[in-house]
Amino acid sequence: MIRFIGRRLVACAVLVVMIATITFLLAFSSTGNVARNLLGESATPDQLAAKNAELGLDRPLLAQFGAWAEHVVRGDLGISWFTNEPVAQAIANRLPVTLSMVVFAVTLTALISVGLGVAAAVRGGWLDRVIQVLSVAGFALPNFWVALVLVLFLSVTLGLLPATGYVPLSQSPGAWAAALVLPVTSLVIGSTASAAQQVRGAVIDVLRQDFIRTLRARGINPRSVLFRHALRNAATPALTVLSLQFIALLGGAVVIEKVFAIPGLGSLTINAALQGDVPVLMGVVVTLVVLVVIVNLVIDIVSGWVNPKVRVQ
Amino acid sequence: MTDTAVTTNLPVRRGFLKPVLRNPLAVAALTVLTIIVLASVLAPLIAPNSPSALRLDKINAGPGGGYLLGGDSAGRDIFSRLLHAGRNTLTGALIAVSVALVLGVVSGLLGGYYGRLLDGLLGWGANLLMALPTMIVLLALFQALGSSIYLAMVAFGVMLSPGFYRLVRSQVMTVKHELYVDAARVSGLSDPRIIGRHILLVVRAPVVIQASVVAGIAIVVQSGLEFLGLGDPGTPTWGGMLQDAFTNIYTSPVAIWWPGMTIALTVASLVLLGNAIRDVIQRTDRPRRLPRLAAQPVPEPPDALDLPLLRIRNLSVGYPSGDVVHGVDLDVRKGEVMGLVGESGSGKTQTAFSVLGLLPPGGTVLGSSSILFDGRELVRLPEPERRALRGKRIGYIPQEPMSNLDPCFRVGEQLVEPLRAVSGLSKQAAAAEALNLLERVGIPEPRRTFAAYPHEISGGMAQRVLIAGAVSGKPDLLIADEPTTALDVTVQADVLDLLRGLQTEFGMAMLLVTHNFGVVADICDRVAVMQNGRIVEVDDVRPLFANPQHPYTKTLLDSTLEDSAPRTGLEVNHA
Numbered sequence: 001m002i003r004f005i006g007r008r009l010v011a012c013a014v015l016v017v018m019i020a021t022i023t024f025l026l027a028f029s030s031t032g033n034v035a036r037n038l039l040g041e042s043a044t045p046d047q048l049a050a051k052n053a054e055l056g057l058d059r060p061l062l063a064q065f066g067a068w069a070e071h072v073v074r075g076d077l078g079i080s081w082f083t084n085e086p087v088a089q090a091i092a093n094r095l096p097v098t099l100s101m102v103v104f105a106v107t108l109t110a111l112i113s114v115g116l117g118v119a120a121a122v123r124g125g126w127l128d129r130v131i132q133v134l135s136v137a138g139f140a141l142p143n144f145w146v147a148l149v150l151v152l153f154l155s156v157t158l159g160l161l162p163a164t165g166y167v168p169l170s171q172s173p174g175a176w177a178a179a180l181v182l183p184v185t186s187l188v189i190g191s192t193a194s195a196a197q198q199v200r201g202a203v204i205d206v207l208r209q210d211f212i213r214t215l216r217a218r219g220i221n222p223r224s225v226l227f228r229h230a231l232r233n234a235a236t237p238a239l240t241v242l243s244l245q246f247i248a249l250l251g252g253a254v255v256i257e258k259v260f261a262i263p264g265l266g267s268l269t270i271n272a273a274l275q276g277d278v279p280v281l282m283g284v285v286v287t288l289v290v291l292v293v294i295v296n297l298v299i300d301i302v303s304g305w306v307n308p309k310v311r312v313q
Numbered sequence: 314m315t316d317t318a319v320t321t322n323l324p325v326r327r328g329f330l331k332p333v334l335r336n337p338l339a340v341a342a343l344t345v346l347t348i349i350v351l352a353s354v355l356a357p358l359i360a361p362n363s364p365s366a367l368r369l370d371k372i373n374a375g376p377g378g379g380y381l382l383g384g385d386s387a388g389r390d391i392f393s394r395l396l397h398a399g400r401n402t403l404t405g406a407l408i409a410v411s412v413a414l415v416l417g418v419v420s421g422l423l424g425g426y427y428g429r430l431l432d433g434l435l436g437w438g439a440n441l442l443m444a445l446p447t448m449i450v451l452l453a454l455f456q457a458l459g460s461s462i463y464l465a466m467v468a469f470g471v472m473l474s475p476g477f478y479r480l481v482r483s484q485v486m487t488v489k490h491e492l493y494v495d496a497a498r499v500s501g502l503s504d505p506r507i508i509g510r511h512i513l514l515v516v517r518a519p520v521v522i523q524a525s526v527v528a529g530i531a532i533v534v535q536s537g538l539e540f541l542g543l544g545d546p547g548t549p550t551w552g553g554m555l556q557d558a559f560t561n562i563y564t565s566p567v568a569i570w571w572p573g574m575t576i577a578l579t580v581a582s583l584v585l586l587g588n589a590i591r592d593v594i595q596r597t598d599r600p601r602r603l604p605r606l607a608a609q610p611v612p613e614p615p616d617a618l619d620l621p622l623l624r625i626r627n628l629s630v631g632y633p634s635g636d637v638v639h640g641v642d643l644d645v646r647k648g649e650v651m652g653l654v655g656e657s658g659s660g661k662t663q664t665a666f667s668v669l670g671l672l673p674p675g676g677t678v679l680g681s682s683s684i685l686f687d688g689r690e691l692v693r694l695p696e697p698e699r700r701a702l703r704g705k706r707i708g709y710i711p712q713e714p715m716s717n718l719d720p721c722f723r724v725g726e727q728l729v730e731p732l733r734a735v736s737g738l739s740k741q742a743a744a745a746e747a748l749n750l751l752e753r754v755g756i757p758e759p760r761r762t763f764a765a766y767p768h769e770i771s772g773g774m775a776q777r778v779l780i781a782g783a784v785s786g787k788p789d790l791l792i793a794d795e796p797t798t799a800l801d802v803t804v805q806a807d808v809l810d811l812l813r814g815l816q817t818e819f820g821m822a823m824l825l826v827t828h829n830f831g832v833v834a835d836i837c838d839r840v841a842v843m844q845n846g847r848i849v850e851v852d853d854v855r856p857l858f859a860n861p862q863h864p865y866t867k868t869l870l871d872s873t874l875e876d877s878a879p880r881t882g883l884e885v886n887h888a
Contacts, residue, residue, distance in 0.1 A: 018441055023453060030457045136588070139526075140581035142533045144540055145573040148559055152566050210716040213671050218731035218782060219704025228730075232721045244443075251448025255537045259559065270541050273452040281453035288446050296444060308766045309720040 001304065004311045008300050012293045019289050020072070020282075024065050027278050031057050034081060034276055055081065068282070077283035082275050087283035090268060095287065097166060098257070098264035101180060102249045105187040109249075110242055112192045117199025117238075121207065122226065131196055138193020143252050147186035147259040154182065164261040183256045190252070191245045202237040206230045236303045236310055243299040247292055332593045339589030342582040349579050353399025360393035364549045373565035382571050385554070386561045391571055398549040398572070402532060405466040405550075409531035410524055412470025417477020418520060422508055424478070425485025432482070439475035447472045448537065455543050462544045466535060473527050480523055484516045518594050525587035529580040536576055551576050621646040622790055622822050623668065623686050629679040630663045630672065630846075636679070638663050639846040645790065650816060650823045652833040652854070654869065655843035661826045664843070665792050668824070669709055670699045687789065705735045708788035708821075710812075712795040714775035718767035724778050725763035728785060735786040750781040755811055773804040777811070784815050791816070791823045797832060809835050830873040834858065842866045 035051040036043065043051075052058045056067065071078060077087035120131040155163035161182055167175035206212065207230055215225050257266030265284060272280035304311040333339045352359065361379065371384030381392035420439075424432040450472070451465050458464040488494055488511070497507050532551075538544060539552025546553070551572040558568035623645040630638035638660040645651045653661045666672045668684055670691065678684075684691040686707070691699065703709070711717040719727055728747035732738055738746065744763075751759035754777040762770055762778065770778070776796065783791060796812065797805040813836050816823050825837060833840050833854060841851040842863065850863040861867045 015441060015444055019445065023450065026454055026457045028457075030459070132588075136581055136584050139529060139584050140577045142536055142573070142576055144537060145555065145569070145576065148555070148562065148569045148573070152562060152569065156562065156566060208674070210711060210713060211719045214709065214711050214717040214779070214782075215719065215727075215731075216671055216700075217669055217703050217707075217709035218734070219700055219702075219786065220731055220734050222700070224730070224734075229719050229721070233719065247444070247446050250446045254448050254452070255541060258541055269449060269452050270543075273455045273543060276456040278456070285449060285453050288449050289444070292444055292446060307721045309768045 001311065004304055005297075005301060008297055012297055016286070016289055016293055020069070020286050021065070023285050024068065024282060025061060027281060028057075028061060028064055031055075031276070031278060034278070037276060038081060072286065077286070078279035080272075080277055080280050082272075082277045087279050090280065091265065091283055091287050094263060094265045094268050097262060098250075098253050098266065100169070101183055101187065101253050101256070101262070101264065102246065104180060104184045105191065105249050105253075106242065106246050108184065108188045109191045109195050109245055112188070113195035113199050113241075114238065116192070116196040118203050118231065118234075120196070120200045121203035128200070131200060135193045135197035138190045141190065143186050143190045144255040144259055146189055147182065147256055150182050150186055151259065166260075166262045166264075179260075179262075183253075183260050183262060186256055186259075187249055187252050191249055195241050195245050198241040199234070199238050202234040202241070203230060205237075206233045209233070232306060235306045239299045239303050239306075243296050246295050250288055250292070333590050336589045336593055338585055339593070342586040342589065345578060345582040346586065349399060349575070349582070350403065352396050353403050356393075356396035356400055360390075360396045362390035362393040364394045364397040365389060365547075373561055373568070375567070383565075383567065385557050385568060386565070387557075391554070391568065394549040394554060395551075395571055395575060398551045398554055399575070401462075401548050402535060402551045402576075405462055405535045406528050406531040408463055409466040409470040409473060409535070410528045412467050413473035413477055413527055414520070414524055416471060417474035418481050418516070420474070421478040421481025421516075422485060422512065425482035426489065426504065426508055426512070435478065435482075439478050442472050442475050445472055448534065451534070451538060452541075452543070455538075460543070460545075462535060462538065462550070465538060465543070466531065469531060469534060473530065476527060477520065477523055480519055481516050484519060485512055488512055488515050518590060522587040522591050525583040525590075529583040532576060532580055532583075536572075620685060620688055623684070623824070625664070625668070626683040626685075628664060628667055628682040628684065630660070630667055630682075631677050631679050632675050637676075637846050638667070641843075641846070641848050643841055643848060643851070645822050645824050647789070647822055648820050649838045650813075650825060650836055652837035652840035653824060653826045653843060654828065654830065654833055654840055656828055656869075659843040660846040661843045662794055663846075665794050665824060665826050668790075668792060669703060669707060670694075670696075671703075671709075704731055704788070705786040706789050708783035708786060708791045710776075710780055710783045710791065710793040710796045713799050714772050714779055715767065715799075717779055718775055720767055722766075723763070724765050724767060724770065728763075728778070728782055731782060732785050746785070747781070750785055751778070754778070754781045754815075755807070756781075773800055773808070776800055776804075776808055780808070780811065780815070784819060784821070787819055788821060791821045792826075793823060794826045795828070796825070798827070798829070805832075806835075812836065830858075830870060842869065 034055065034057065035048040039047055039051055049058070056064055059067075068078065075088065077091070079086055080090065083090075116127075116131055120128040151163050154160045162175075162179055163182075166179050169176045212225060212230060215229055216222070253264065254266035254269055256262075257264045258270060261267075265288075268280065269284050271277070272284070300310075334343075356364075361381065366389060368380075368384065368388045371378070371380055371388040371390070373386055374380065374384040374388075376383045380390045382395070383391055385391055385394065420435045424435040447469065451469060454468055455465060458468060494507060494511050497511055502510070536550070536552030536555065539550045540556045540559070542556060544550055544553055554572040555569060558565070558572065562569060621644040623643075625641055625643040628638055628641040628643075629636055637658075641660070641664055643651070643653070643664070653664065655661045663672065663676065666676070667678050667682075668686070668691070672678070678692055682692050686702065691702075718724065725744065725747055728750065729740065729743040732743040732746055733740070736743075748759050748763060751762055756762050756774060756777055762774060767775060776799075780796070783793075793812065797808050800808060809832060812823070815821070816836075825832070827833060837854050839851065839853050840857055841848050842857075842865065843849070844865045850857065850861065850866045852862075857866065858870065861870055
């Protein structure tokens with residue numbers, strides 16, 4: 001088990017370095033307009049050159065990358081070109097907001113989709129058909145549009161829940177939860193629909209395996225066959241589904257934050273993308289990739305613990 | 314051996330298009346898609362207004378007055394913009410799908426066909442891409458990609474390619490060793506031609522399904538980017554229109570419906586089309602309605618004293634695709650070993666599963682069948698009572714040792730749990746009994762095997778574990794389905810010896826399903842020969858070997874005697 005975790009850790013580190021390198025090289029390869037954007041149209045060539053030198057953009061790309069990587073290793077993600085705020089600081093302020101949304105959404109997705117998926121796989125019939133229809137609907141309705149429709153009905157028309165804004169947990173737990181209801185709901189609808197469908201498939205696959213028949217032939221209680229044996233074997237693919245949902249929900253949260261005016265990583269990223277604030281973008285990418293990698297690592301370890309065969313693969 | 318007449322899995326040559334067009338859902342989805350695509354392509358011709366014409370009197374106006382769906386916040390015609398936006402949005406989706414398709418299919422074909430280093434590298438690249446939070450990376454690269462939504466969709470296509478790669482690669486891996494591909498290779502076809510002619514043919518249907526799903530994802534993500542304001546404000550797009558509607562949600566709430574519904578309708582049609590193609594290809598087993606059992610006259614159970622332990626009468630087994638067993642009669646007497654012989658597909662395994670009551674999904678024992686076990690009619694027995702017989706009165710030894718042990722549980726646990734279920738032993742007592750059983754079936758280090766996971770023991774050991782499990786309830790009848798077929802030749806004889814020893818020791822009757830007359834000669838008292846779902850001959854082993862009556866039995870025997878080796882290692886791989 002320790003060797004298994006060790007191997008995974010090395011693979012994860014390589015993954016983070018690769019993604020960071022590629023994104024950096026792509027993002028920094030077109031910084032020609034940054035100085036002009038910062039200084040305005042009236043800036044002289046000398047001023048532009050001075051600004052480029054100040055930002056380090058006059059150096060070769062690889063040298064810039066080396067300097068950046070050296071700082072990142074020390075936990076310094078650089079300084080925003082447009083707001084002069086340290087990037088690490090900006091991310092630290094906004095990450096908890098986004099994470100509280102995503103963690104809520106993933107937890108709900110896991111609970112609902114496992115319940116529905118298992119029931120559909122075992123019971124079949126109308127429940128199964130409902131899940132099939134829901135999975136198509138959940139896929140076809142973009143979550144930001146679902147969010148708009150929810151805002152329209154529950155906030156604009158009925159005035160039940162706040163349409164926009166975010167209240168920190170420390171300020172008022174009740175208001176915090178109320179502010180999260182609609183964003184989390186819009187995220188959960190889509191992710192549950194697709195996850196439930198995949199959990200259903202995973203359970204059906206396991207129930208068709210030879211060893212399930214052999215266990216039944218031994219006279220074991222069907223409840224034990226399902227809950228002890230089938231579900232444990234279906235857990236590995238189901239966990240993979242959930243880790244992919246987590247990645248998708250991070251992306252979904254960015255768009256949802258815009259609808260509900262939530263000051264999370266999404267709004268930070270969108271502003272940076274529109275302005276070309278590359279240090280902020282790089283910081284967000286690195287932070288999220290590390291986060292994704294950690295989640296995947298945890299999922300791998302849990303999978304290896306649930307199904308020892310995974311460890312040897 | 315007769316078994317070498319493996320039915321080759323030739324790829325279906327006829328197109329999958331025709332059956333798809335007979336599926337109503339697929340036709341509906343295709344129709345909607347065609348209308349949307351045509352309306353988008355022909356937008357300049359059919360749109361009533363210019364997408365950028367401004368009319369001050371139409372700002373956030375309702376439908377009417379030349380504006381079919383009303384006007385947006387700048388007084389532009391929503392309907393005309395919807396049509397023109399379709400062009401841009403669908404072009405973006407097409408770009409993403411094409412990039413993903415070309416990259417994924419080519420790398421999947423190469424990786425799957427050539428394997429080794431290239432495959433390792435490609436697989437690693439695929440994992441890399443799949444760990445990316447795509448939306449964030451697209452945002453981060455937006456400036457670098459020249460603020461063009463089309464270039465962003467190229468990047469998105471790259472990020473979507475692992476889906477195609479994995480799909481194609483796994484398909485190639487499975488067909489690579491099919492006989493017809495081997496045959497093509499032997500007959501001197503070059504690699505590119507094999508890939509082109511044989512492998513692409515197999516992967517095209519799953520690729521079409523994946524492409525329809527990816528197109529849906531691309532439309533949603535592209536709209537998301539445009540909704541965030543990352544797009545050319547000058548060109549109408551569905552996402553851009555949603556952004557405009559969102560900013561004016563208080564003044565003109567209806568406007569969010571049109572682009573939203575269009576996206577949903579387009580994506581839903583794509584997904585449903587993909588689902589319909591998948592259904593047509595798989596033709597999944599939906600159990601058909603069967604004649605009610607109660608309608609049949611229930612035969613009086615004859616006096617239990619003259620009954621054999623197992624009496625099968627008129628057993629028929631049906632699947633949605635057709636019947637596989639047609640009116641089989643078979644007796645197994647107490648303490649006797651009955652061989653059930655026939656080539657693959659003759660219905661012998663289906664007969665065995667019917668006795669256990671464990672037919673695969675879709676399979677049903679048909680109306681007038683009767684299976685009397687120890688005087689009880691099994692066909693009409695409710696499932697709980699049937700379950701009480703399994704493990705305790707009727708044991709089962711499967712064919713493939715490795716796939717018949719639960720990979721998540723230690724070997725010991727898989728023996729202890731059924732022992733406790735069948736005999737109500739305490740945990741300690743069951744564990745002690747399981748260790749005894751492991752020793753009895755000839756496992757050299759019972760304690761170590763007891764604590765091992767299935768993947769840590771060999772196939773021969775696993776089969777001994779399964780035999781131990783099958784006899785643990787001291788059943789009266791043991792059903793063994795090709796118990797030696799998947800084993801090495803060297804192990805086969807030992808396992809047969811073990812089976813015979815256990816059978817005499819416990820006085821069990823045994824129904825032994827096999828295609829191997831060597832096994833029959835070794836262990837059986839009587840033998841029934843099956844062909845095409847019917848029993849063609851039943852006799853004691855000696856007379857049947859000496860003087861076979863049915864031509865099919867003669868053929869089977871002749872082919873066995875020609876090459877006396879029971880099975881070769883090569884065949885085991887195909888089993």
